Amino acid sequence: MNQHFDAVVVGTGQAGPSLAERLGKSGRKVAVIERKLVGGTCVNTGCIPTKTMVASAYAAQLARRGEEYGVHHGGSVRVDMAQVWKRTRGISDRSRGNVESWLGGMPNVTLLRGHATFESPRRLRVGDDVIEANEIFLNVGGRAVKPDFPGVDSVPYLTNVGIMDLRELPRHLIIVGGSYIGLEFGQMFRRFGSDVTIVERSERLLPREDPEVSAAIVDILQREGIALHLGAECIELQGCAGDVAIVARCADPRMEVRGTHLLLAVGRRPNTDTLGLDKAGVATDEHGYIVVDDACRTNVPGIWAMGDCNGKGAFTHTSYNDYEIVAANVLDNEPRRISDRIATYALFIDPPLARAGLTEQEALRRGHDVRVGVRPMARVGRAIERGETLGFMKVIVDGRSNQLLGAAILGVNGDEAIHCLLDTMYAKAPYQTVTHAVHIHPTVAELLPTTLQDLRPAGAS
Known part of the structure; x- marks a missing residue:
């Protein structure tokens, strides 16, 4: 059966549903195609389930340390992996259900199940159906790399997906x-x-x-x-x-x-190898990522690529920003660009590492007049009160322009505090904007001004 739509969104990861809603509200007739689980990596096998498990692991560790806080539990800590799995799957499944309900209520949007492959730049096949559209938006995500190690085909191993299904x-x-x-x-x-x-x-x-x-x-x-x-x-x-x-x-x-x-x-690789991109003439790089310009446009007019499959970011927040860039350019006549994005991410161990902008080494390589401020978390009141003093704060400033170049916060609540600096960087405001601000006490963020008031040349002791 042949069906015609004004726009097709392939994949329901972080960028896909949001864009589908905007396209539908613009009056377009939209098809959303999903071959597996609605919600993509983040909802099903990424951020939401993994951070749910991280929370269980934190609870176990805190229980072991209870006596440090004057809390006595009277025995050793035992983790019930079946219960951890049940809690994790419950939260993930609810999140997926919410996305499915959201898609189902969108005006002018139809969810189609199946694997999409190109037959031409304007035609996709999904099972026995042929879908035609003038605008096609790819949001197909990625998956774990299978390395070429000797023995990989005979020795059983887990990926980030399989390890979350362990019950023991x-x-x-x-x-x-x-x-x-x-x-x-x-x-x-x-x-x-x-x-x-x-x-x-x-x-x-x-x-x-x-x-x-x-x-x-x-x-x-x-x-x-x-x-x-x-x-x-x-x-x-x-x-x-x-x-x-x-x-x-x-x-x-x-x-x-x-x-x-x-x-x-x-590592991970993009889910682009079974899309039939060659039949659409869509260019990919040597790693299989779809080549896009600063507005997520591919080399084929009318085809865009968002999220992990375009190689411009491997995070949920960059995928969502890709949606914002596409929507701005396609629907709002606003020329937003990928190159305006400041690199930022977090490693969610405990304590977490939060990063924004350049590292010190990157800033030096780019010829900046680098000034660095460092403060150990052992000198942060909030960390001391919580008994979580590992790590440090590090800020990087250009001494000529007074612009913040980057930051690393390895410490309790660093994944939240980093946004004080990130927003200042987006505003292109001088670092003194932070040093002159009054922050709430007692918090981790209140020590960011202090860290910035003690800048030294890179390499100085």
């Missing part, structure tokens, strides 16, 4: 990948009660961050008993279910770790 606690979880997904799951399962080993190919964790940030995170993880193996090159997988091994033949000395479960967290 692994005795020893080995994680390959020392970036955001690997570190969050590593600390989480250590707090649940598993032995955890993290294997990373780079010489340090999070190599894109400044060295002192990486070192502080190593300290945080090792304090909790997580084993780390860095510089693990030439990785090979061995073993069978319940008895798996990682061998790094090029490590010095040669490294071998044995455990009961294996999580591979070595």
Whole structure:
């Protein structure tokens, strides 16, 4: 059956439903196509379920520390993984149901189930149906990379999706990948009660961050008993279910770790390989990401790409911003651009790492007159009161322009406090805007002005 729509949105991740609603309200007849679970990665296998599990892990850790606060529970802490799973799935399922209800109530919008593939720049096939439209918006997300390690096809392993379906606690979880997904799951399962080993190919964790940030995170993880193996090159997988091994033949000395479960967290790839993009003439780069301009337009007029599949950001908040950029350009005659976006993200270990803008090393490479302010969380009243003093605040300023260039807050509530600085950066206001502000006491954010009042040249002790 042939159907014609004014616009088609492929995928229901963070950008898709919001754009569909705007398009429908503009009077367009809109089809939304979803092949799997409404809500995309964030709702089903990403932010919402993982941060729900992080909350359970935090509760377990806080219970263990109860006596530090004068709270006595009279026994050891036991984590019921089946209950953790039930709570996680309940929150995720409710979120997906909310998105489905929202889509169902949108004017001029029809939800179609199935896998979409291009037959031409204006025609998509979904099962036996052919969908035609003048405007097509791709929001197809990504998935975990399957690395080319020897043994990957014979040794059982988990991805970020499968590990959240565990109902029993692994005795020893080995994680390959020392970036955001690997570190969050590593600390989480250590707090649940598993032995955890993290294997990373780079010489340090999070190599894109400044060295002192990486070192502080190593300290945080090792304090909790997580084993780390860095510089693990030439990785090979061995073993069978319940008895798996990682061998790094090029490590010095040669490294071998044995455990009961294996999580591979070595990156993600876009879901573009089965869209038939060649039949539409849509260009992709060498990694499969759809090539877009500053307004998310592809090389084919009338086709846009948003979210993880365009390679311009790998976060829910960047996907949503892609929707805002597309809606602004298509519907509001407002020339918003991807290049106006300031890089910002968080690593949700405990305490979290929040980042905005440039690192110190990036700022130096770009020729800025770098000024740096640092304050340990051990000198932040709110952190002291809560007994959570690990980490530090770091701000980076251009000494010539007085503009904030970037910040890292590794510490309690840093993922919220960072927005004081981020908003100042978007306003292009001088850093003195923050130093002259009056913040609420006692909070973490109240020490940001103090940190900015103690700026020193980069590299100064």
